[in-house]
Amino acid sequence: MNTAVPNEIAQATPSxxxxxxxxxxxxxxxxxxxxxxxxxxxxxxxxxxxARAYAWRFSDALPYLLEAGERITAEQAERRVLVLENPALQGQSRVTDTLYAGLQLILPGEVAPAHRHTQSALRFAMHGCGAYTAVDGERVSMAPGDFIITPAWTWHDHGNVGDSPVVWLDGLDVPLVSFLHSGFRQQHEDAAQTVHRAEGESLLRYGSGLLRPDDSKTSSSPLFKYSYERTRAALHLIVRQESIDAHRGYEVRYVNPTNGDPALPTIGASMRLLPKSYRTRPYRSTDGAVFVGVEGRLRVTVNGEPFFLGPQDILAVPGWHLHQIEAEDEAVFFSFSDAPVHQKLSLWREDRQ
Incomplete structure (x- = not known):
């Protein structure tokens, strides 16, 4: 074997x-x-x-969202959304390094056309009543605080049968799917899919811990809606019966009833409660997260920088950012993150101080 070093490399030895x-x-x-x-x-x-920690006040964003409603219809836009762009990632449609978030508006009488895509999505209802989303042939109504999922590659459309504007937060794994170059979409031939299941059917079948012997495990939850009413009741129960987690507060997580995994395979979501004046201990984990105020007021200190969240306000907390949360009143907040991806790949770590 010739092991001689070529002259041009020998001459370039970094001496x-x-x-x-x-x-x-x-x-x-x-x-x-x-x-x-x-x-x-x-x-x-x-x-x-x-990504950097950053907060959006809902009261500041809402006028711009309503103005968008005057400038473009839901049908023209397909999805009338103002994207929450992290200031360290401008132009990339990311709220954290791997997550997308946006505020979507639908006005009375409108329908956002049906489509499907490989990205998984969640909806967190924030403002107004009367809207619905139809997922895989089942229509589910929205009320503030409801958590609704759209599993990957399921047909979905949105509508508003009420008499006032409705706003919800969209959360998707778009950046992660884009990194894998596996994102694509398909437009439905009709503006709205045909509804072939009664509203509440998935809840009746899967929401009571009952499965048929031949039901198989599913990668995403077959439950499309987790109501805030039921979630709040569960939080009240654990507050009365259990001790608080010093780093995360009282917490309930949205899971897939067929296997106990997160409701979506790439996005984990939960609702948390902190008693009045309670302050969590310093905490960080590798997953990037988004917090949304629901009740009460919070002070969230991220890497020494304070942010104040009221109902409907939104905060991006990038991964491995040390943070503490303090409740001025009894406070409830929703959060979602990319923790399931970290955990499935054995990458997830947390630091409890």
Whole structure:
């Protein structure tokens, strides 16, 4: 075997600054790169998300959303949404490094056309009543605080049969799916899909802990709606009977009743309650998260920076950002994150201080 070093590389041995520069230039021409230059960036000592902590006040966003309702119809826009863009990721439609979030408006009498896509989606109802979403042939109504899912590749459309505007928060795994280059969509031939199941059918079948012997496990929850009324009742129960988690407060998580996994395979969601004046201990984890105020007021300190959340306000908390949460009154807030992906890939870590 000939082990001689080619002359052009031997001459470029990095024994001097000029030689080192020439050596790297020659590597680049061969589409090679020295790992020792990029190792600390590729494998850092701790997670280094690009996103930064940032809060959006719902009262500031709502006028712009209503103005969008005057400028474009739901049918023209397909989805009339104002994207929550993290200031460190402008132009990328990301609320954290791997999550998308946006505020969607639908006006009375409108229908947002049916489509489906490979991205998984959640809806968190925030403002107004009278709207619905139809998922996989079942229509579910929305009320503030309701958590609704759209599993990947299921037909869905939205409508408003009420007499006032309705706003909800969309949360999707778009950045993650885009990174994998596996995102695509399909438009339905009709504006709205045919509803072939009665509203509440999925709740009746799967919401009581009852499965048929031949029911198989599903990757996403067959329950499309988790009502705030039932969620709030569950929180009240654990407040009376259980001790509080010093780092996360009282918490209930939305799960798939067929296997106990998160309701969506790539997005975990929960509702949390903190008693009046309670302050959590410092906490961080590798997953990026979004907090949404539901009841009461919160002070969330992220890496030393304070943010104040009232009902409907939204906060991005990037991964591995140390944070503490303090409730001015008894407070309830919703959160979603990419924790299921971290956990399934054995990447998830938490730091409880």
């Amino acid at each position: 001097s600054a000029a030689g080192e520069s020439l050596y790297y230039e020659q590597l680049a021409r061969q589409n090679l790169a020295p790992l020792w230059v990029s190792l600390s960036r590729l494998v850092p000592e701790e997670p280094r998300p690009t």
